[in-house]
Amino acid sequence: MxxxxxxxxxxxxxxxxxxxxxxxxxxxxxxxxxxxxxxxxxxxxxxxxxxxxxxxxxxxxxxxxxxxxxxxxxxxxxxLALVPEGRQLFPEHTVRENLELGAYRRLRSGKRSEFVDSLDEIFELFPRVRERLEQPAGLLSGGEQQMVAIARALVSRxxxxxxxxxxxxxxxxxxxxxxxxxxxxxxxxxxxxxxxxxxxxxxxxxxxxxxxxxxxxxxxxxxxxxxxxxxxxxxxxxxxx
Amino acid sequence: MYFFLQITLSGIATGAIYGLIAVGYSLTFMTTKVLNFALGMWVMLGGMLTYSLHVEYGLNPLFVLPIVTLVLFALGVVAERFSVFPFLRAGSDVWVMSTLAVGFLMIDLAEIIWGRNPTPVPPFIGKDAIYIGQVSILPQQLLIILVACVMFLALDVFYRRTLLGKAFRAVAHSGDVSGLMGINTRRIQALSYAMASALAGIAGFLVVPLTLAEPQMGTVLGLKAFAIAIIAGLAAPRGILICGLMYGAFEALVSGYLYTGIRDILGFSLMILALFLKPEGVFGRRQEERV
CATH class of the missing domain: 3.40.50.300 (P-loop containing nucleotide triphosphate hydrolases)
Known part of the structure; x- marks a missing residue:
């Protein structure tokens, strides 16, 4: 199937x-x-x-x-996780907050450790995301925003x-x-x-x-x-x- | 100077109430672009319930506050479901009228239940003024300022520190993208309406000992709070508290030094001027689309 x-x-x-x-x-x-x-x-x-x-x-x-x-x-x-056209990050949220929202369902069910594990996988794939964690997403370059947008989709596993x-x-x-x-x-x-x-x-x-x-x-x-x-x-x- | 400080302080207490109601407009506007135009009537309902529970049934205000908050929250959920959501789903703006209709319904019901006669409600924490040097403040006014500040702080912590609060801000930015995150935007929209109703109820609870309990007590309060929300910016909850306090002080100073009759003329003119000069509000930020 x-x-x-x-x-x-x-x-x-x-x-x-x-x-x-x-x-x-x-x-x-x-x-x-x-x-x-x-x-x-x-x-x-x-x-x-x-x-x-x-x-x-x-x-x-x-x-x-x-x-x-x-x-x-x-x-x-x-x-199913969509990375929309034009990234569509939440610009006033920090990168970390964007990732938290990506993992919304899991965090709501109290699975923070799973979220932390996902972050490690993301940092391995996109090391730059780690450096930008506390910055507002709207201030990142286009490429960095795309990495965060993909990361935000991936943290939902x-x-x-x-x-x-x-x-x-x-x-x-x-x-x-x-x-x-x-x-x-x-x-x-x-x-x-x-x-x-x-x-x-x-x-x-x-x-x-x-x-x-x-x-x-x-x-x-x-x-x-x-x-x-x-x-x-x-x-x-x-x-x- | 003493006179100036005295009336400013009294004005600030009134302004705290305006701020508390005004942030309710912001809550619903941010998530759904909907404004509950009858928020003043919800203030009245909070005040009248406080009157019944505290004066008629002799319940301690410490118990009255959570009851009023919960009842108005629950009624907010119901009102949103039947008077806002059907129109939002149909993409119609009829909610402008339906929110007002609910408000007028509340006034009529209040008149049937409690009658039209204004009734005093005793202050919750003593009648004797507290003196700070030569300037005095009523304990109830102090309570209003304190509770309003705590509520704003709690709201700020909610928005910035909790996952649900972050989801509120996300829905404010884009309902579609929030849905992609697995956020139930519909639930957040209903919740924001209920929270605004509960805040209005808390405002009614706090203010009723200073005004009188009567079915029209919230109408003007709601209108002034609306003016404040517009002046500050509907998407700027922090600015709304500051604007609320300043507006209260401004009103008191105009009444004290000029003439009470022109107080509202100046206040609402200020709103029109603010809309003209900065449509997004003094503390609001223009939305920018990034491509």
Missing amino acids: PLLEVQDIHVAYGELEVVRGVSFTVERGEIVTILGSNGAGKTTTLRSIVGLLRSTNGDIRFDGKSIRNAAAHEIANLG PQLLLLDEPSLGLAPIMVRSIFDAFVKLKSRGLTILLVEQMAWLGLEICDRAHVLEGGTLALSGTARELAYNPRVIEAYLGTAL
Whole structure:
């Protein structure tokens, strides 16, 4: 059974249907990338998976259980963590407070020691987060904010990590460091669903990928298949990997 | 100088009440952008319950305070569920009218239960003024200042030190992102409304010995507290206490040195001026979107 099954979802903003009949699956332990240009429906798809938008048709199943009508906090508590586009940290909270909020459910159940253990894992992955713990998150650089945003999602110990354009607005060296972290996380068994506009980045680390165009899935395949697909090369890559 | 200090001190006690009510506006505004426009009526309910429990049933104020707080908290949960949440869910602004409707309902019910005649409530801790040099203060006024300061301190500790308080601040920044953290934003919204109602009840408990217990006792208090919340900034709870104390002193000085009749004209003009010059409030910060 796949960890995530998206079945024929349709999502609209008022009259405008942005996602039309999208279906795909994410298996345990793999990285799946969704590619597409601006306005293709990538963010809308992610937001509907995590309960911030409702799909009017179809179903979304996580670990076999339908989450289509669940509230965002219920979905988060099932083990899905989204790193939203533009980081969306709480800027006036310190980095530590942002991480505490990421681990909200566990801290509410009194599992502070688990949170402390998670912090150690985070510091190993992103040593800079430790140095910035007591600073307001809004004062960090874009790259540091992205690390904190990923760390905030990870401290919830998710089964599925969803990332919306993690490379957006970051320096190439920072992008490299963050994508290296995704590979490390995968090797630790984490499942990742990545939405990325920079196709070569997404295809480099994923197992399978889908291309969204105009709200529908235009192409699907393994990373290698898509990297050598002439349509993908022309529209997103420019050259083959 | 003596006169100046005397009226300033009395004004500060009134200002502490304004601050306590005003922070209630801030609590709900921060989490839902909703304002309970009838918060003054909740103050009245706190005052009238205090009258019944303390005067009619002879209960010690130490027991009256937690009862009033809990009753108003519970009523706040109910009022939010039926007069605010349905409109918030529908994306409608009708809560402006529904919160007021609940307030007027409370006044009518209070008139039926307690009648329209103003009734005095004896001070909780003695009638004799305490002298600090030549300046005197009533024990009840001192109690108001102390309790208001403790409540603000507790609220500050709640916001800064507790996980739930941090979640309140998170919801204030973004309900959507808070939901992604597993925070039940709906529960926080209901809780903030109930807390604002309870704070208004505490204000009513404290102020009723200085005013008189009657169904209209909270209306003007609520309006002035609203002015203070606007002047300070609805998202600036610390600033609200400072503004509340200053506004109380300002009112007292205007009444003492000028004329009581222009006190409210100047006060509400100040609110309009503050809105014009700094819409986010004197202590408020403009929201910046980072990309």
